[in-house]
Amino acid sequence: MKFLDKYKGLKPSAKEMAAVAEYLWHKGWAERNAGNMSVRLGDMIVDPDVLKDAKQIPLDRAYPSLAGQFLLLSGSDTRMRNLAKKPAKNTCLIHIGEEGKDYRIFKDAASILPTSELPTHLAIHQQLIWDGRKEKALLHTHVNEVIALTQIAEYCSKDSIDNLLWGMHPETIMFIPDGIGFVPYTLPGTDEIAEKTLRALKGHRVIIWEKHGCLAVGEDLFECFDQIDILAKSANIFFTCRNAGFEAEGMTTEQLNEIKNINNANL
Ligand SMILES: [Zn+2]
Structure with a gap:
């Protein structure tokens, strides 16, 4: 729970993600690495300075309305049954760059990449902001x-x-x-x-x-x-x-x- 323990503001979202991952597994909706989820945390969850040495990863398209935002996502190729037990090892915290053209992965969690559906998650989060909607969480399951x-x-x-x-x-x-x-x-x-x-x-x-x-x-x-x-x-x-x-x-x-x-x- 290293990065979750270090930044207390993350814990409720990570716990929520773990709880929902458990539901999905028990429902039989999460075979192999099926399903993904994300929560938009806003811009204050971690001091962005702690990310200054992290590699910038370019995005295929820009998401300007998400610039400066932190998002917690299920990790790429992770299992919901594992996320339920060990959220810190199966989730990924990212920070979107200033122009929304790239992102950085929080270093303590850098061994896990975000879900391969990251572009869809970012596009939906941006649309929710554009439409002035209050939803901040997104879940996909089978x-x-x-x-x-x-x-x-x-x-x-x-x-x-x-x-x-x-x-x-x-x-x-x-x-x-x-x-x-x-x-x-x-x-x-x-x-x-x-x-x-x-x-x-x-x-x-x-x-x-x-x-x-x-x-x-x-x-x-x-x-x-x-x-x-x-x-x-x-x-x-x-x-x-x-x-x-x-x-x-x-x-x-x-x-x-x-x-x-x-x-x-x-x-
Ligand atoms: Zn699917």
Whole structure:
């Protein structure tokens, strides 16, 4: 816990990351090195002077709105089951350079590189800032039931998957009233999936990547996890009914509207 112990401000985020990593592993959503997460910590977590000797690593594109920010990320090629036990050895603290064109890795943690999905994480964090949103955490994981659902062509669109998942359980529309952003199958780790994800994030906090998994943004990683868990619950109910030999009936439009109206009244 060397660098986590040295800078106390990091500990809550690292503990949160470890706790969520454990959930993902126990859910069976984190095979091998699957999944990644990040938390934007702001600009005061560590005195940037301690990084002055660290190597500057160039980024393929600039993220000017992230200049000077610290981010804690899951490490490249790490396992969630290991991150859960030893966050200091499986996470990476980075500091984005002054113009957002490069980053430095905090030296005590320099043996671990950030997740290979770093460009997608940075693009999303920058977009959240541009849009004035309060979310600072990002989680991507491979949710079995949701991936299975996107193996069924008729549910591979935003409207059809919203209606299906909302209809399985009242809490889905209660806690995810804006529905789900849907990204049709796209090669992982590419600029194309990052761009489609940024578009899908407009007005949404949780996204489904067809045949791949889920991505959520939240004020912290627990909030990200909860949103994904709600979708998993709904997808699970759909398949439980199907496995029992009948199709889930779903809720009626009137029943869904009734919950929407309660939600709106409480805003
Ligand atoms: Zn993935």
